[in-house]
Amino acid sequence: MTQLQKETMVENSSRLGFHYGYIILIIGILTVTGALGFARFGYATIVPSMKVSLLLNNTQMGAIATGNLIGYTAFSLIGGFLAARYGPRLIIGFSMSLTGVTMFLTGLSGGFASAVALRFLTGFGSAGSNVPMMGLASAWFGPKRRGMAAGFLVGGSGLGFFVTGFLVPKVIAASPQNGWRLSWFILGALVVLLGLLSYIFLRNSPKDKGLLPLGVESVASPQSSASSMVDQMGEVNKAAPVSGPEATTKSIVWSSVYASPAMWHLGFIYLFFGFEYIIYGTFFSTALVSDKGFTQAQAGAMWALAGAIGIFSGILWGAVSDYIGRKYALAIVFALHAVCYYLFYSANADGGMLLVSVILYGLTAFSIPGIVAATCGDYVGARLAPAALGMVTLFFAIGQAAAPSVAGYLADATCSFNKAFLLAAAVAAVGSVGSLTLGQPKHKL
Numbered sequence: 001m002t003q004l005q006k007e008t009m010v011e012n013s014s015r016l017g018f019h020y021g022y023i024i025l026i027i028g029i030l031t032v033t034g035a036l037g038f039a040r041f042g043y044a045t046i047v048p049s050m051k052v053s054l055l056l057n058n059t060q061m062g063a064i065a066t067g068n069l070i071g072y073t074a075f076s077l078i079g080g081f082l083a084a085r086y087g088p089r090l091i092i093g094f095s096m097s098l099t100g101v102t103m104f105l106t107g108l109s110g111g112f113a114s115a116v117a118l119r120f121l122t123g124f125g126s127a128g129s130n131v132p133m134m135g136l137a138s139a140w141f142g143p144k145r146r147g148m149a150a151g152f153l154v155g156g157s158g159l160g161f162f163v164t165g166f167l168v169p170k171v172i173a174a175s176p177q178n179g180w181r182l183s184w185f186i187l188g189a190l191v192v193l194l195g196l197l198s199y200i201f202l203r204n205s206p207k208d209k210g211l212l213p214l215g216v217e218s219v220a221s222p223q224s225s226a227s228s229m230v231d232q233m234g235e236v237n238k239a240a241p242v243s244g245p246e247a248t249t250k251s252i253v254w255s256s257v258y259a260s261p262a263m264w265h266l267g268f269i270y271l272f273f274g275f276e277y278i279i280y281g282t283f284f285s286t287a288l289v290s291d292k293g294f295t296q297a298q299a300g301a302m303w304a305l306a307g308a309i310g311i312f313s314g315i316l317w318g319a320v321s322d323y324i325g326r327k328y329a330l331a332i333v334f335a336l337h338a339v340c341y342y343l344f345y346s347a348n349a350d351g352g353m354l355l356v357s358v359i360l361y362g363l364t365a366f367s368i369p370g371i372v373a374a375t376c377g378d379y380v381g382a383r384l385a386p387a388a389l390g391m392v393t394l395f396f397a398i399g400q401a402a403a404p405s406v407a408g409y410l411a412d413a414t415c416s417f418n419k420a421f422l423l424a425a426a427v428a429a430v431g432s433v434g435s436l437t438l439g440q441p442k443h444k445l
Contacts, residue, residue: 020203021140021214025149027201028133029156031092034194035129037160037307038187039099039122040068040281045168045300047286049180050115058286060112062408065282066401067116071123073397076131080390083132087204088386092136095128096195104188107181129195131393134369135386138377139205142215144322146377149214150370151318157366158314161307169300257380257388262439266375267395269330269438272431273368274399276337276424279407280344280361287417292348302358309362317367318374326375327438333364333371334432340364341425345418372396378441 043065051061075095083091102121109115134153141149164187171186172179206213257263285303288294294302321329340360347353376388407420 019214020209020211021149021206023201024136024140024203025152027198028137028153029159030194031096031129031133031198032153032156033159033163034096034156034191035099035126035133036157038164038191039103039126040072041157041160042103042164042168042183042187043068043119044282044285045164045296045303046172046180046183047282048289048296048299049172049176051286053177053180054109054111054115056112058283058408058411059405060408061286062282062404062406062411064112064115064119065278065404065408068119068123068126069278069397069401069404071120071125072127073123073394073401075124075127076390076393076397078390079128079131080135080387080393082128083135083386083390084383088132088136089199089202089204091132092129092202093195093199095125095132096198097125097192099125099129100188100191100193100195102188103184103191107184107188127393127397129198131390132386133198134373135376135389136202136204137373138381138385139383140213142213143378145213145215147318147322147326147371147374148315149318150373151314151316151367153373154314154366154370155311158307158310158312158362161310161362162304163307165300165302165304165307169297172296257384258391260379262379262441263376263388263391265434265438266372266379267392269431269434270368270372270392270396271399272427272434273334273337273372274396274401275403276341276399276427276431277365277368278400278403279420279424280341281365282404283407283411283417283420287344287411287421288354291417292354302354306358306362306365309359310366313363314366314370317364318370321371321374325440326371326378327435327440329371330368330435330438331432333367334428334435336360336364337428338425338432341421341428345421345425369396375438375441 047061050056051058056064079091079095099122102118102125106115106118106122109118134150137149137153138146164183167186168179168183171183175182203209284306285296285299288299288302289296317329317333320332337360340357343353343357343360347357372392373385373389376392377385380388403424407417407423410420410423411417
């Protein structure tokens, strides 16, 4: 990038009253709403009716959820690579379309095998949408804004909770026998529409609009150290020296991501989150109906409440992480998760304890992905953030892929979901302690 180009971007960013980064943020929220809020968490409200209609048990319903999350795992790592190579806009647009189509087809499932296969493909598309979208925030927002931006993005999951919590029970009540199928049709069509919007409005870099990232006022001059190989525009600095006369900057920084102990540490912490949060997120409605004596409409209303609160939780915790530091924010959130799950485990038909549990889940459930995405940007810089996020998301996906099957098995073995929620509380407590041992980013790779 020439000095003239840098000066032009600085001038454009200061002259324009409305930064295009806000458009990226709005579309990003809608993308996460479709890719996770509808595609993944919509399953929780559909499970009770789908289970009865297809004559399945809890272990099988957990396995269907696991199929979705294995698909998410399969695309998590390559999603970051593809986004870095072909651009997030193309990958997100295609993946959202795949997600919506396979959700629609899930409504045509005739049994366990077809449901698992289609949910696998839905997970594949969800990862291809969500992982690049979270990484894209690091390119469009400066370091001081990344936590808050990522918090806004993960609020899209809360919006999905809110919509499905009210919509799905009403659809099922209107058509008790086929309502779960109609719910998949409606949600799938909405995701395809959101995918079209993402392709139209997303841009791969502020450079495409002649802008600096939001919150960045100047472009730093190249420095002669490996720590400056990624500049504020998310561009690899080709002028930076490297070890070895023939080595390229690109190969060094990419290999450094996967050789970084900090990224592996963050990955294992993310695995704990994946395991604990998805148990609550998958079996919340089923456990309320089968164990606590609630109706599906009541369970849906509580799910919607968690979503309404969750829309803003990512923003809150993103800002908190910007202020007190990523690792301390992670530790606090994990601790609140442990309390949330223990309250659900302890409550019988106690609406008060369950309400507190739901509020805590809404306040915290969508915060950790945003904090982790911001942490990746802190460690490796904007250009490599999608690849780094893809790496740690692989750990996350392994945790969340294993959890539904384990929880479903425990429910069938004990005739209750209580032990599954107690397990989630224990894993969250381990995650809290592990977060406190994270090192502070010293420099970007």
